[in-house]
Amino acid sequence: MHKLLAAAWLLGVACATAQAETIGSVDTVFKLIGPDHKIVVEAYDDPRVAGVSCYLSRAKTGGIKGAVGLAEDKADAAVACRQVGPLQFKGKLPRQEEVFTERASIFFKHVRVVRMVDSKRNALVYLVYSDRLIEGSPKNSVTAVAVPGDQPIPVR
Numbered sequence: 088m089h090k091l092l093a094a095a096w097l098l099g100v101a102c103a104t105a106q107a108e109t110i111g112s113v114d115t116v117f118k119l120i121g122p123d124h125k126i127v128v129e130a131y132d133d134p135r136v137a138g139v140s141c142y143l144s145r146a147k148t149g150g151i152k153g154a155v156g157l158a159e160d161k162a163d164a165a166v167a168c169r170q171v172g173p174l175q176f177k178g179k180l181p182r183q184e185e186v187f188t189e190r191a192s193i194f195f196k197h198v199r200v201v202r203m204v205d206s207k208r209n210a211l212v213y214l215v216y217s218d219r220l221i222e223g224s225p226k227n228s229v230t231a232v233a234v235p236g237d238q239p240i241p242v243r
Contacts, residue, residue, distance in 0.1 A: 106131055106132070106134070106187065107129040107130070107131055107143075107187075107189065108129060108130045108131075109127060109128070109129050110128040110129060110130050110142065111127075111128050112125045112126060112127040112128065112147075113125060113126050115146075116149070118149045118150045120150065120151055121149050121150040121151045121152075121154040122149035122150070122154055123149045124146070124147070124148055124149045124150070125146075125147050125149065126144055126145070126146055126147070127144070127145060127146075127147050128142060128143070128144045129142070129143050129144075129145075129189075130142055130143075131143060131186075131187045131200070133168070133186055133202065133211075134177075134186060135176065135177045135178065135180060135184075135186070135202075136174060136175070136176055136177070136180070136202075136211065137172065137173070137174070137175040137176075137177065138170055138171060138172035138173050138174040138175060139168055139169070139170060139171065139174065139211065139232055140168065140169060140171045141166055141167070141168040141169075141186075141187065141200060141213055141230075142166070142167045142168070142169075143164060143165070143166050143187070143189070143198070143200065143215060144164065144165045144166075145163065145164040145165075145189070145198055146163050146164075163226060164198050164215045164216075164217060164226070164228060165215065165228040166200055166213055166214070166215035166228050166229070166230050167230050168211070168213045168230045168231070168232050169232065170232055170233075174234060174235070174238060176240065176241050178241070179241040179242060179243040180202070180204055180240060180241060180242055180243065181204075181242075181243050182203065182204050182242060182243070183201060183202070183203045183204070184201065184202050185199055185200070185201050185202075186200055186201065186202045186213075187199070187200040188200075196217065196218070197217065197218055198215065198216075198217050199215070199216055199217070199218060200213055200214065200215050201213070201214045201216075204240050204242050205231070206240060206242060208233075209233070209234045209235075209236055209238075209239065209240060210231045210232060210233050210234060211231065211232045211234060211240070212229060212230075212231045213229065213230050213231070213232070214227060214228070214229050215227060215228045215229075
């Protein structure tokens with residue numbers, strides 16, 4: 088059973104990571120051995136709302152541990168989601184749904200983006216935060232995409 092859960096987790100991480108498109112990065116700390124510490128900016132298209140893209144900036148740890156995938160990235164992340172084309176909803180949206188996950192350590196730590204529907208204001212709200220199996224971080228960032236008033240958000 089544990090092997091099945093581990094395989095499903097790895098598949099989920101691989102699928103979620105495959106959606107990211109790296110826009111660019113800047114080095115923040117020089118490392119003599121291994122890659123430098125950096126801030127990476129990635130773009131994600133909302134899988135259920137065509138015309139919305141989210142830009143996520145997050146810290147990536149370099150050095151030897153970063154090079155071999157054993158480093159734990161810091162919990163600092165920011166998100167900015169924008170309308171980049173005509174909005175088209177792919178079915179009814181739940182009021183709250185995790186839409187992107189990015190691994191922040193070899194095990195147990197993730198950066199997550201959750202979409203929330205604000206029906207009263209006809210907006211899509213996106214929250215980024217980091218979690219861990221035992222203890223997450225209260226650091227977070229929020230952004231919203233206004234949906235035109237004549238286009239109601241289909242909610243489950």
